[in-house]
Amino acid sequence: MTKLAIMGAMEEEIEPLLAHFENVNIVEFANNKYYEVNYNGLDIVIAYSKIGKVFASLTAATMIEKFACDTLLFSGVAGGINPELKIGDLIIADKLCQHDLDITAFGHPNGYVPGGKVFVETTKSLRDVAIKVANENNLKVIEGTIATGDQFVHSTERKDFIQTTFKADALEMEGASVAVVCDALNVPFFILRAISDSADMDAGFDFDEFLKSSAKNSADYLIKIVKEL
Numbered sequence: 326m327t328k329l330a331i332m333g334a335m336e337e338e339i340e341p342l343l344a345h346f347e348n349v350n351i352v353e354f355a356n357n358k359y360y361e362v363n364y365n366g367l368d369i370v371i372a373y374s375k376i377g378k379v380f381a382s383l384t385a386a387t388m389i390e391k392f393a394c395d396t397l398l399f400s401g402v403a404g405g406i407n408p409e410l411k412i413g414d415l416i417i418a419d420k421l422c423q424h425d426l427d428i429t430a431f432g433h434p435n436g437y438v439p440g441g442k443v444f445v446e447t448t449k450s451l452r453d454v455a456i457k458v459a460n461e462n463n464l465k466v467i468e469g470t471i472a473t474g475d476q477f478v479h480s481t482e483r484k485d486f487i488q489t490t491f492k493a494d495a496l497e498m499e500g501a502s503v504a505v506v507c508d509a510l511n512v513p514f515f516i517l518r519a520i521s522d523s524a525d526m527d528a529g530f531d532f533d534e535f536l537k538s539s540a541k542n543s544a545d546y547l548i549k550i551v552k553e554l
């Protein structure tokens with residue numbers, strides 16, 4: 326029987342998800358709160374990690390190792406790189422990388438360390454369900470590369486480096502660490518983001534203005550996907 330982990334990074338990213346559930350049991354663990362619900366017979370654990378790769382890794386590993394989740398879905402917002410992606414648009418990650426992981430001094434490519442890989446691929450069967458749901462609901466969604474790093478990107482210089490180096494379509498601060506954890510623990514996973522800004526000099530203002538509405542776009546789509554699992 327599937328036990329589903331649904332994760333975000335910020336409270337604003339899981340708020341629109343929690344709104345769909347009743348009878349929520351809260352478990353406090355490792356300086357965080359884990360919300361347990363049952364939805365149409367499916368056991369689900371929901372949590373926001375707090376911002377950044379370290380917190381996201383801790384939460385993803387906890388949901389799998391402590392709560393025994395066997396599938397992990399991430400919902401949240403992202404900075405857009407691909408000019409096709411407008412604010413509010415949805416992107417499903419097909420693969421993810423860490424744009425700030427850098428031992429190029431030793432001749433390695435950006436995003437690579439020994440024993441790791443630059444790109445981690447998400448689970449195709451989950452992406453296929455998501456695309457089916459998007460088609461059935463006439464939702465515009467793209468599949469693309471998401472780059473993760475421990476910084477809020479708000480300059481075209483950094484955005485261009487990430488685009489040039491990784492051919493990334495969007496960027497954020499947690500997805501690739503969730504990917505490494507799920508890949509290592511052999512847990513199917515899915516990363517969904519809605520664009521809140523364009524990671525340029527206006528990113529901070531746009532983020533503040535569109536976080537809530539874009540987080541809802543992502544959450545509403547994710548709930549439709551959960552109903553198909």
Ligand SMILES: Nc1ncnc2c(CN3C[C@H](CCSCCOCCO)[C@@H](O)C3)c[nH]c12
Pocket residue numbers: 334335375376377401402403404476477478479496497498499521522523524525528532
């Ligand atoms: N341009 C951008 N660069 C990097 N990431 C993103 C993302 C995706 N999420 C949003 C959030 C931004 C962290 S700062 C939030 C402000 O805190 C306000 C509380 O003081 C972090 O969890 C990553 C959207 N636009 C981005």
